[in-house]
Amino acid sequence: xxxxxxxxxxxxxxxxxxxxxxxxxxxxxxxxxxxxxxxxxxxxxxxxxxxxxxxxxxxxxxxxxxxxxxxxxxxxxxxxxxxxxxxxxxxxxxxxxxxxxxxxxxxxxxxxxxxxxxxxxxxxxxxxxxxxxxxxxxxxxxxxxxxxxxxxxxxxxxxxxxxxxxxxxxxxxxxxxxxxxxxxxxxxxxxxxxxxxxxxxxxxxxxxxxx
Amino acid sequence: xxxxxxxxxxxxxxxxxxxxxxxxxxxxxxxxxxxxxxxxxxxxxxxxxxxxxxxxxxxxxxxxxxxxxxxxxxxxxxxxxxxxxxxxxxxxxxxxxxxxxxxxxxxxxxxxxxxxxxxxxxxxxxxxxxxxxxxxxxxxxxxxxxxxxxxxxxxxxxxxxxxxxxxxxxxxxxxxxxxxxxxxxxxxxxxxxxxxxxxxxxxxxxxxxxx
DNA sequence: CAAATTTTTGACCGATTGGACAAACGTTAG
DNA sequence: CTAACGTTTGTCCAATCGGTCAAAAATTTG
Numbered sequence: 001x002x003x004x005x006x007x008x009x010x011x012x013x014x015x016x017x018x019x020x021x022x023x024x025x026x027x028x029x030x031x032x033x034x035x036x037x038x039x040x041x042x043x044x045x046x047x048x049x050x051x052x053x054x055x056x057x058x059x060x061x062x063x064x065x066x067x068x069x070x071x072x073x074x075x076x077x078x079x080x081x082x083x084x085x086x087x088x089x090x091x092x093x094x095x096x097x098x099x100x101x102x103x104x105x106x107x108x109x110x111x112x113x114x115x116x117x118x119x120x121x122x123x124x125x126x127x128x129x130x131x132x133x134x135x136x137x138x139x140x141x142x143x144x145x146x147x148x149x150x151x152x153x154x155x156x157x158x159x160x161x162x163x164x165x166x167x168x169x170x171x172x173x174x175x176x177x178x179x180x181x182x183x184x185x186x187x188x189x190x191x192x193x194x195x196x197x198x199x200x201x202x203x204x205x206x207x208x209x210x211x
Numbered sequence: 212x213x214x215x216x217x218x219x220x221x222x223x224x225x226x227x228x229x230x231x232x233x234x235x236x237x238x239x240x241x242x243x244x245x246x247x248x249x250x251x252x253x254x255x256x257x258x259x260x261x262x263x264x265x266x267x268x269x270x271x272x273x274x275x276x277x278x279x280x281x282x283x284x285x286x287x288x289x290x291x292x293x294x295x296x297x298x299x300x301x302x303x304x305x306x307x308x309x310x311x312x313x314x315x316x317x318x319x320x321x322x323x324x325x326x327x328x329x330x331x332x333x334x335x336x337x338x339x340x341x342x343x344x345x346x347x348x349x350x351x352x353x354x355x356x357x358x359x360x361x362x363x364x365x366x367x368x369x370x371x372x373x374x375x376x377x378x379x380x381x382x383x384x385x386x387x388x389x390x391x392x393x394x395x396x397x398x399x400x401x402x403x404x405x406x407x408x409x410x411x412x413x414x415x416x417x418x419x420x421x422x
Numbered sequence: 423c424a425a426a427t428t429t430t431t432g433a434c435c436g437a438t439t440g441g442a443c444a445a446a447c448g449t450t451a452g
Numbered sequence: 453c454t455a456a457c458g459t460t461t462g463t464c465c466a467a468t469c470g471g472t473c474a475a476a477a478a479t480t481t482g
Binding site for chain 1: 438439440441442443
Protein backbone atom coordinates (compact mmCIF):
# COMPACT_ATOMS: atom_id res chain seq x y z
CA UNK A 1 0.00 0.00 0.00
CA UNK A 2 1.87 3.01 -1.27
CA UNK A 3 -0.82 5.52 -2.16
CA UNK A 4 -2.82 5.38 1.01
CA UNK A 5 -6.11 5.71 -0.86
CA UNK A 6 -8.35 3.19 -2.57
CA UNK A 7 -9.14 5.60 -5.40
CA UNK A 8 -8.56 4.23 -8.90
CA UNK A 9 -5.11 4.97 -10.26
CA UNK A 10 -5.34 7.61 -13.00
CA UNK A 11 -2.90 9.08 -15.48
CA UNK A 12 -2.23 12.79 -15.71
CA UNK A 13 -4.43 13.08 -18.80
CA UNK A 14 -7.24 11.24 -17.10
CA UNK A 15 -7.16 13.60 -14.15
CA UNK A 16 -7.17 16.67 -16.36
CA UNK A 17 -9.88 15.46 -18.69
CA UNK A 18 -12.11 14.27 -15.87
CA UNK A 19 -11.79 17.70 -14.30
CA UNK A 20 -12.65 19.33 -17.62
CA UNK A 21 -15.74 17.15 -17.96
CA UNK A 22 -16.92 17.83 -14.42
CA UNK A 23 -16.57 21.57 -14.95
CA UNK A 24 -18.58 21.37 -18.17
CA UNK A 25 -21.16 19.08 -16.60
CA UNK A 26 -21.64 21.48 -13.69
CA UNK A 27 -22.47 24.21 -16.16
CA UNK A 28 -24.90 22.06 -18.11
CA UNK A 29 -26.57 20.16 -15.26
CA UNK A 30 -27.08 23.28 -13.18
CA UNK A 31 -29.02 25.03 -15.91
CA UNK A 32 -30.94 22.11 -17.44
CA UNK A 33 -31.28 19.60 -14.63
CA UNK A 34 -30.21 15.99 -14.94
CA UNK A 35 -32.82 14.70 -17.35
CA UNK A 36 -32.81 17.96 -19.27
CA UNK A 37 -29.10 17.68 -20.01
CA UNK A 38 -27.58 15.54 -22.73
CA UNK A 39 -24.18 13.91 -22.94
CA UNK A 40 -23.65 15.73 -26.21
CA UNK A 41 -24.14 19.09 -24.51
CA UNK A 42 -21.61 18.23 -21.83
CA UNK A 43 -19.15 16.85 -24.37
CA UNK A 44 -19.39 19.95 -26.50
CA UNK A 45 -18.98 22.22 -23.46
CA UNK A 46 -15.91 20.20 -22.53
CA UNK A 47 -14.55 20.43 -26.07
CA UNK A 48 -14.50 16.74 -26.85
CA UNK A 49 -16.54 14.11 -28.66
CA UNK A 50 -19.26 12.11 -26.98
CA UNK A 51 -17.45 8.76 -27.18
CA UNK A 52 -14.38 10.41 -25.76
CA UNK A 53 -16.34 11.71 -22.81
CA UNK A 54 -17.80 8.27 -22.28
CA UNK A 55 -14.27 6.94 -22.10
CA UNK A 56 -13.77 8.88 -18.88
CA UNK A 57 -17.25 8.48 -17.44
CA UNK A 58 -19.05 5.33 -18.49
CA UNK A 59 -22.53 6.62 -17.81
CA UNK A 60 -24.19 10.01 -17.63
CA UNK A 61 -25.21 9.26 -14.09
CA UNK A 62 -21.60 8.70 -13.04
CA UNK A 63 -20.78 12.31 -13.88
CA UNK A 64 -23.72 13.58 -11.88
CA UNK A 65 -22.88 11.35 -8.95
CA UNK A 66 -19.25 12.47 -8.83
CA UNK A 67 -20.40 16.08 -9.02
CA UNK A 68 -22.84 15.59 -6.16
CA UNK A 69 -20.33 13.91 -3.89
CA UNK A 70 -17.85 16.75 -4.29
CA UNK A 71 -20.57 19.33 -3.92
CA UNK A 72 -21.85 18.24 -0.54
CA UNK A 73 -18.45 18.47 1.08
CA UNK A 74 -17.79 22.06 0.09
CA UNK A 75 -21.42 23.01 0.46
CA UNK A 76 -21.65 22.12 4.10
CA UNK A 77 -18.23 23.47 5.01
CA UNK A 78 -19.58 26.80 6.35
CA UNK A 79 -21.98 25.02 8.68
CA UNK A 80 -19.21 22.71 9.89
CA UNK A 81 -17.18 25.74 10.88
CA UNK A 82 -19.95 27.04 13.09
CA UNK A 83 -18.77 26.28 16.59
CA UNK A 84 -18.98 27.25 20.19
CA UNK A 85 -15.94 29.49 20.43
CA UNK A 86 -16.51 33.19 20.00
CA UNK A 87 -19.58 35.37 20.39
CA UNK A 88 -22.79 33.58 19.23
CA UNK A 89 -24.25 36.56 17.35
CA UNK A 90 -20.93 37.16 15.61
CA UNK A 91 -20.69 33.47 14.81
CA UNK A 92 -24.14 33.43 13.22
CA UNK A 93 -23.53 36.65 11.35
CA UNK A 94 -20.37 35.30 9.79
CA UNK A 95 -22.13 32.07 8.89
CA UNK A 96 -24.79 34.04 7.05
CA UNK A 97 -22.15 36.11 5.32
CA UNK A 98 -20.21 33.05 4.25
CA UNK A 99 -23.32 31.33 2.89
CA UNK A 100 -24.19 34.46 0.94
CA UNK A 101 -20.69 34.58 -0.48
CA UNK A 102 -21.08 31.00 -1.63
CA UNK A 103 -24.34 31.88 -3.35
CA UNK A 104 -22.49 34.68 -5.09
CA UNK A 105 -19.34 32.76 -6.00
CA UNK A 106 -20.78 29.30 -6.65
CA UNK A 107 -24.28 29.80 -8.05
CA UNK A 108 -23.99 26.75 -10.31
CA UNK A 109 -23.31 24.47 -7.39
CA UNK A 110 -26.29 25.92 -5.57
CA UNK A 111 -28.58 25.39 -8.55
CA UNK A 112 -27.30 21.85 -9.06
CA UNK A 113 -28.20 21.09 -5.48
CA UNK A 114 -31.57 22.84 -5.75
CA UNK A 115 -32.42 20.86 -8.87
CA UNK A 116 -31.68 17.62 -7.09
CA UNK A 117 -33.78 18.50 -4.02
CA UNK A 118 -36.64 19.88 -6.11
CA UNK A 119 -37.00 16.57 -7.86
CA UNK A 120 -37.24 14.66 -4.64
CA UNK A 121 -33.50 14.11 -4.05
CA UNK A 122 -33.66 10.66 -5.67
CA UNK A 123 -29.88 10.34 -5.72
CA UNK A 124 -28.84 11.83 -2.37
CA UNK A 125 -31.73 11.02 -0.05
CA UNK A 126 -29.60 8.75 2.14
CA UNK A 127 -27.08 11.55 2.59
CA UNK A 128 -29.80 13.97 3.67
CA UNK A 129 -31.27 11.67 6.27
CA UNK A 130 -27.83 10.55 7.39
CA UNK A 131 -24.82 12.82 7.22
CA UNK A 132 -26.75 16.06 6.80
CA UNK A 133 -29.26 15.40 9.56
CA UNK A 134 -26.46 14.44 11.95
CA UNK A 135 -24.58 17.65 11.21
CA UNK A 136 -27.63 19.86 11.56
CA UNK A 137 -28.72 18.19 14.79
CA UNK A 138 -25.25 18.74 16.17
CA UNK A 139 -25.23 22.42 15.28
CA UNK A 140 -28.78 22.85 16.51
CA UNK A 141 -27.56 21.62 19.89
CA UNK A 142 -24.84 24.26 19.87
CA UNK A 143 -27.38 26.96 19.07
CA UNK A 144 -29.67 25.68 21.79
CA UNK A 145 -26.81 26.08 24.21
CA UNK A 146 -26.52 29.73 23.21
CA UNK A 147 -30.21 30.19 23.82
CA UNK A 148 -30.05 28.60 27.27
CA UNK A 149 -27.15 30.89 28.10
CA UNK A 150 -29.25 33.89 27.08
CA UNK A 151 -26.84 34.82 24.30
CA UNK A 152 -29.50 34.80 21.60
CA UNK A 153 -33.29 34.78 21.61
CA UNK A 154 -35.07 31.49 22.09
CA UNK A 155 -36.37 30.00 18.86
CA UNK A 156 -36.28 26.79 16.90
CA UNK A 157 -32.64 26.16 15.89
CA UNK A 158 -33.56 23.86 13.00
CA UNK A 159 -35.87 26.38 11.39
CA UNK A 160 -33.26 29.05 12.04
CA UNK A 161 -30.79 27.07 9.97
CA UNK A 162 -33.42 26.52 7.28
CA UNK A 163 -34.12 30.23 7.08
CA UNK A 164 -30.42 30.99 6.65
CA UNK A 165 -30.17 28.42 3.88
CA UNK A 166 -33.32 29.71 2.21
CA UNK A 167 -32.48 33.39 2.27
CA UNK A 168 -28.90 33.02 1.10
CA UNK A 169 -29.41 30.37 -1.56
CA UNK A 170 -32.29 32.40 -2.93
CA UNK A 171 -29.74 34.79 -4.42
CA UNK A 172 -28.19 31.95 -6.42
CA UNK A 173 -31.20 29.79 -7.28
CA UNK A 174 -33.60 32.65 -8.05
CA UNK A 175 -30.96 35.01 -9.37
CA UNK A 176 -32.85 35.58 -12.62
CA UNK A 177 -35.93 36.69 -10.71
CA UNK A 178 -33.95 38.82 -8.28
CA UNK A 179 -32.23 40.68 -11.10
CA UNK A 180 -35.45 41.07 -13.07
CA UNK A 181 -37.29 42.57 -10.11
CA UNK A 182 -34.44 44.82 -8.97
CA UNK A 183 -33.96 46.15 -12.48
CA UNK A 184 -30.74 47.22 -14.14
CA UNK A 185 -29.70 49.74 -11.49
CA UNK A 186 -30.29 47.99 -8.18
CA UNK A 187 -29.83 44.56 -9.76
CA UNK A 188 -26.20 45.13 -10.65
CA UNK A 189 -23.15 43.85 -8.85
CA UNK A 190 -24.09 45.66 -5.66
CA UNK A 191 -27.10 43.46 -5.02
CA UNK A 192 -25.13 41.04 -2.87
CA UNK A 193 -23.91 43.80 -0.60
CA UNK A 194 -27.47 45.09 -0.27
CA UNK A 195 -28.61 41.58 0.52
CA UNK A 196 -25.85 41.13 3.11
CA UNK A 197 -26.81 44.36 4.85
CA UNK A 198 -30.49 43.45 4.83
CA UNK A 199 -29.99 39.89 6.06
CA UNK A 200 -27.75 41.03 8.89
CA UNK A 201 -30.38 43.41 10.14
CA UNK A 202 -33.20 40.90 9.65
CA UNK A 203 -31.51 38.14 11.59
CA UNK A 204 -30.20 40.37 14.34
CA UNK A 205 -32.90 42.95 14.88
CA UNK A 206 -36.02 41.91 13.00
CA UNK A 207 -38.48 44.46 11.70
CA UNK A 208 -39.85 46.02 14.87
CA UNK A 209 -38.95 49.67 15.05
CA UNK A 210 -36.36 50.57 17.66
CA UNK A 211 -38.03 51.58 20.88
CA UNK B 212 -72.04 39.30 -27.00
CA UNK B 213 -73.37 36.64 -24.67
CA UNK B 214 -70.31 35.07 -23.11
CA UNK B 215 -68.38 38.18 -22.26
CA UNK B 216 -65.03 36.45 -22.84
CA UNK B 217 -62.94 35.88 -25.94
CA UNK B 218 -61.86 32.43 -24.80
CA UNK B 219 -62.34 29.67 -27.35
CA UNK B 220 -65.73 27.99 -27.09
CA UNK B 221 -65.36 24.54 -25.53
CA UNK B 222 -67.65 21.64 -24.96
CA UNK B 223 -68.27 20.17 -21.53
CA UNK B 224 -65.95 17.26 -22.27
CA UNK B 225 -63.22 19.58 -23.46
CA UNK B 226 -63.37 21.60 -20.27
CA UNK B 227 -63.27 18.52 -18.09
CA UNK B 228 -60.50 16.79 -19.99
CA UNK B 229 -58.38 19.90 -20.22
CA UNK B 230 -58.69 20.30 -16.46
CA UNK B 231 -57.73 16.66 -15.99
CA UNK B 232 -54.67 17.10 -18.17
CA UNK B 233 -53.58 20.27 -16.40
CA UNK B 234 -53.88 18.57 -13.02
CA UNK B 235 -51.80 15.63 -14.24
CA UNK B 236 -49.27 17.92 -15.91
CA UNK B 237 -48.86 19.92 -12.72
CA UNK B 238 -47.93 16.74 -10.90
CA UNK B 239 -45.48 15.62 -13.57
CA UNK B 240 -43.90 18.97 -14.47
CA UNK B 241 -43.42 19.97 -10.84
CA UNK B 242 -41.39 16.88 -10.06
CA UNK B 243 -39.47 16.40 -13.31
CA UNK B 244 -39.22 19.86 -14.80
CA UNK B 245 -40.30 20.69 -18.33
CA UNK B 246 -37.63 18.88 -20.29
CA UNK B 247 -37.59 16.02 -17.82
CA UNK B 248 -41.29 15.32 -18.32
CA UNK B 249 -42.75 13.37 -21.23
CA UNK B 250 -46.15 13.62 -22.83
CA UNK B 251 -46.59 9.92 -22.15
CA UNK B 252 -46.11 10.48 -18.42
CA UNK B 253 -48.71 13.22 -18.38
CA UNK B 254 -51.12 11.21 -20.50
CA UNK B 255 -50.79 8.21 -18.22
CA UNK B 256 -51.26 10.34 -15.11
CA UNK B 257 -54.37 11.79 -16.74
CA UNK B 258 -55.65 8.34 -17.63
CA UNK B 259 -55.70 8.77 -21.40
CA UNK B 260 -53.65 7.94 -24.46
CA UNK B 261 -51.00 10.27 -25.82
CA UNK B 262 -52.82 11.11 -29.07
CA UNK B 263 -55.92 11.81 -27.03
CA UNK B 264 -54.03 14.26 -24.86
CA UNK B 265 -52.61 15.91 -27.96
CA UNK B 266 -56.15 16.38 -29.17
CA UNK B 267 -56.70 18.82 -26.30
CA UNK B 268 -53.26 20.42 -26.22
CA UNK B 269 -51.48 20.48 -29.53
CA UNK B 270 -47.99 20.80 -28.11
CA UNK B 271 -46.33 19.91 -24.85
CA UNK B 272 -45.39 23.53 -24.42
CA UNK B 273 -49.03 24.61 -24.61
CA UNK B 274 -49.77 22.64 -21.46
CA UNK B 275 -46.88 24.21 -19.64
CA UNK B 276 -47.80 27.67 -20.82
CA UNK B 277 -51.40 27.34 -19.69
CA UNK B 278 -50.21 26.06 -16.34
CA UNK B 279 -47.84 28.96 -15.91
CA UNK B 280 -50.39 31.60 -16.77
CA UNK B 281 -52.84 30.28 -14.19
CA UNK B 282 -50.09 29.89 -11.64
CA UNK B 283 -48.83 33.44 -11.66
CA UNK B 284 -52.26 34.89 -10.93
CA UNK B 285 -52.88 32.85 -7.82
CA UNK B 286 -49.25 32.92 -6.81
CA UNK B 287 -49.01 36.67 -6.51
CA UNK B 288 -52.44 37.09 -4.95
CA UNK B 289 -51.09 37.33 -1.37
CA UNK B 290 -48.70 40.10 -2.33
CA UNK B 291 -51.45 41.98 -4.14
CA UNK B 292 -53.51 41.96 -0.98
CA UNK B 293 -50.75 43.67 0.96
CA UNK B 294 -51.94 47.24 1.33
CA UNK B 295 -51.74 50.35 3.38
CA UNK B 296 -54.78 49.85 5.56
CA UNK B 297 -54.22 48.28 8.94
CA UNK B 298 -51.16 47.96 11.14
CA UNK B 299 -47.93 47.44 9.12
CA UNK B 300 -46.48 44.74 11.35
CA UNK B 301 -49.80 42.89 11.35
CA UNK B 302 -50.01 43.27 7.61
CA UNK B 303 -46.55 41.80 7.09
CA UNK B 304 -47.18 39.01 9.57
CA UNK B 305 -50.33 37.94 7.78
CA UNK B 306 -48.54 38.12 4.43
CA UNK B 307 -45.89 35.74 5.73
CA UNK B 308 -48.54 33.46 7.15
CA UNK B 309 -50.46 33.38 3.89
CA UNK B 310 -47.34 32.64 1.85
CA UNK B 311 -46.46 29.82 4.20
CA UNK B 312 -49.95 28.40 3.87
CA UNK B 313 -49.55 28.44 0.11
CA UNK B 314 -46.28 26.54 0.42
CA UNK B 315 -48.14 23.99 2.54
CA UNK B 316 -51.27 23.71 0.39
CA UNK B 317 -49.82 24.17 -3.09
CA UNK B 318 -46.32 22.72 -3.04
CA UNK B 319 -46.55 21.51 -6.61
CA UNK B 320 -47.28 24.99 -7.87
CA UNK B 321 -44.32 26.29 -5.92
CA UNK B 322 -42.01 23.65 -7.36
CA UNK B 323 -43.27 24.28 -10.87
CA UNK B 324 -42.40 27.93 -10.47
CA UNK B 325 -39.03 27.13 -8.89
CA UNK B 326 -38.17 24.80 -11.74
CA UNK B 327 -38.90 27.50 -14.26
CA UNK B 328 -36.82 30.14 -12.46
CA UNK B 329 -33.95 27.74 -11.78
CA UNK B 330 -33.55 27.14 -15.48
CA UNK B 331 -33.36 30.81 -16.29
CA UNK B 332 -37.10 31.49 -16.63
CA UNK B 333 -36.94 31.06 -20.43
CA UNK B 334 -40.71 31.09 -20.75
CA UNK B 335 -41.75 33.79 -18.28
CA UNK B 336 -38.89 36.24 -18.31
CA UNK B 337 -41.03 39.05 -19.78
CA UNK B 338 -43.54 38.57 -16.98
CA UNK B 339 -40.83 38.85 -14.35
CA UNK B 340 -39.35 42.05 -15.71
CA UNK B 341 -42.82 43.44 -16.44
CA UNK B 342 -45.83 42.55 -14.35
CA UNK B 343 -43.89 41.15 -11.40
CA UNK B 344 -41.39 43.99 -11.16
CA UNK B 345 -44.21 46.54 -11.32
CA UNK B 346 -46.08 44.82 -8.52
CA UNK B 347 -43.04 44.49 -6.30
CA UNK B 348 -41.96 48.08 -6.88
CA UNK B 349 -45.45 49.20 -5.93
CA UNK B 350 -45.47 47.20 -2.71
CA UNK B 351 -41.90 48.26 -1.91
CA UNK B 352 -43.15 51.84 -2.02
CA UNK B 353 -45.89 50.98 0.47
CA UNK B 354 -43.33 49.40 2.79
CA UNK B 355 -41.06 52.40 2.43
CA UNK B 356 -43.94 54.56 3.58
CA UNK B 357 -44.22 52.45 6.72
CA UNK B 358 -40.53 52.92 7.36
CA UNK B 359 -40.72 56.69 6.94
CA UNK B 360 -43.63 56.74 9.36
CA UNK B 361 -41.54 54.83 11.89
CA UNK B 362 -43.93 51.90 11.89
CA UNK B 363 -41.26 49.35 11.03
CA UNK B 364 -37.47 49.38 11.06
CA UNK B 365 -35.67 50.88 8.07
CA UNK B 366 -34.35 48.28 5.67
CA UNK B 367 -34.42 47.43 1.99
CA UNK B 368 -38.05 46.65 1.07
CA UNK B 369 -37.11 44.63 -2.01
CA UNK B 370 -34.82 42.32 -0.11
CA UNK B 371 -37.43 42.08 2.60
CA UNK B 372 -39.89 40.73 0.06
CA UNK B 373 -37.24 38.37 -1.30
CA UNK B 374 -36.57 37.01 2.17
CA UNK B 375 -40.26 36.35 2.74
CA UNK B 376 -40.48 34.53 -0.56
CA UNK B 377 -37.34 32.54 0.14
CA UNK B 378 -38.17 31.44 3.66
CA UNK B 379 -41.75 30.43 2.92
CA UNK B 380 -41.23 28.74 -0.43
CA UNK B 381 -38.35 26.81 1.09
CA UNK B 382 -40.90 24.64 2.87
CA UNK B 383 -42.42 23.64 -0.46
CA UNK B 384 -39.39 23.50 -2.76
CA UNK B 385 -37.01 21.89 -0.28
CA UNK B 386 -39.65 19.88 1.52
CA UNK B 387 -37.74 16.63 1.06
CA UNK B 388 -34.68 18.09 2.73
CA UNK B 389 -36.69 19.72 5.50
CA UNK B 390 -38.41 16.46 6.38
CA UNK B 391 -35.17 14.48 6.14
CA UNK B 392 -33.36 16.83 8.52
CA UNK B 393 -36.22 17.20 10.99
CA UNK B 394 -36.70 13.44 11.16
CA UNK B 395 -39.92 11.52 11.64
CA UNK B 396 -40.96 13.25 14.86
CA UNK B 397 -40.39 16.94 14.25
CA UNK B 398 -40.83 16.53 10.49
CA UNK B 399 -44.47 15.50 10.73
CA UNK B 400 -47.51 17.58 10.06
CA UNK B 401 -46.59 20.03 12.78
CA UNK B 402 -43.57 21.33 10.91
CA UNK B 403 -45.53 24.13 9.27
CA UNK B 404 -46.77 25.43 12.60
CA UNK B 405 -43.24 25.35 13.95
CA UNK B 406 -42.08 27.20 10.86
CA UNK B 407 -44.84 29.79 11.25
CA UNK B 408 -43.89 30.44 14.86
CA UNK B 409 -40.21 30.72 14.02
CA UNK B 410 -40.69 33.00 11.01
CA UNK B 411 -42.97 35.32 12.97
CA UNK B 412 -40.33 35.77 15.62
CA UNK B 413 -37.51 36.11 13.10
CA UNK B 414 -39.19 38.80 11.08
CA UNK B 415 -40.53 40.71 14.05
CA UNK B 416 -37.84 40.42 16.68
CA UNK B 417 -34.71 38.98 15.12
CA UNK B 418 -32.25 36.96 17.16
CA UNK B 419 -30.93 39.48 19.63
CA UNK B 420 -31.83 38.49 23.17
CA UNK B 421 -34.44 40.66 24.82
CA UNK B 422 -32.80 43.42 26.80
C1' DC C 423 -83.90 6.51 -36.31
C1' DA C 424 -79.68 8.71 -39.21
C1' DA C 425 -76.47 12.30 -40.14
C1' DA C 426 -73.10 15.29 -38.33
C1' DT C 427 -69.82 16.16 -35.09
C1' DT C 428 -66.72 15.24 -31.43
C1' DT C 429 -63.71 12.13 -29.10
C1' DT C 430 -60.47 8.21 -28.89
C1' DT C 431 -57.05 5.13 -30.51
C1' DG C 432 -53.43 2.22 -33.04
C1' DA C 433 -50.03 2.69 -36.10
C1' DC C 434 -46.54 5.28 -37.63
C1' DC C 435 -42.61 8.92 -38.43
C1' DG C 436 -38.39 11.59 -38.04
C1' DA C 437 -35.38 13.34 -34.55
C1' DT C 438 -32.86 12.78 -30.46
C1' DT C 439 -31.29 10.18 -26.76
C1' DG C 440 -27.72 7.22 -23.98
C1' DG C 441 -24.50 4.17 -24.97
C1' DA C 442 -21.44 0.32 -27.52
C1' DC C 443 -17.57 -0.86 -30.37
C1' DA C 444 -13.88 -1.45 -33.25
C1' DA C 445 -10.66 0.91 -35.67
C1' DA C 446 -7.46 4.65 -35.82
C1' DC C 447 -4.33 7.69 -33.56
C1' DG C 448 -0.82 9.18 -30.32
C1' DT C 449 2.65 8.33 -26.88
C1' DT C 450 6.19 6.09 -24.56
C1' DA C 451 9.42 2.31 -23.19
C1' DG C 452 12.67 -0.94 -24.74
C1' DC D 453 12.63 0.75 -35.17
C1' DT D 454 8.48 -1.91 -32.66
C1' DA D 455 5.38 -3.41 -29.24
C1' DA D 456 2.41 -1.97 -25.64
C1' DC D 457 -0.54 1.09 -23.82
C1' DG D 458 -3.50 5.04 -23.46
C1' DT D 459 -6.49 8.16 -26.06
C1' DT D 460 -9.78 9.68 -29.66
C1' DT D 461 -13.25 9.27 -33.09
C1' DG D 462 -16.76 7.62 -36.79
C1' DT D 463 -20.20 4.65 -37.03
C1' DC D 464 -23.81 2.28 -35.43
C1' DC D 465 -27.84 0.71 -32.41
C1' DA D 466 -32.04 0.27 -29.65
C1' DA D 467 -34.98 3.07 -26.99
C1' DT D 468 -37.46 7.09 -26.35
C1' DC D 469 -38.97 11.46 -27.65
C1' DG D 470 -42.72 14.90 -29.57
C1' DG D 471 -45.96 14.82 -32.80
C1' DT D 472 -49.04 13.20 -37.12
C1' DC D 473 -52.82 10.84 -39.31
C1' DA D 474 -56.48 8.16 -40.72
C1' DA D 475 -59.88 5.48 -39.10
C1' DA D 476 -62.83 3.77 -35.45
C1' DA D 477 -65.85 4.78 -31.62
C1' DA D 478 -68.79 7.69 -29.06
C1' DT D 479 -71.66 11.55 -28.68
C1' DT D 480 -74.65 15.13 -30.10
C1' DT D 481 -78.02 16.96 -33.24
C1' DG D 482 -82.02 17.00 -36.23
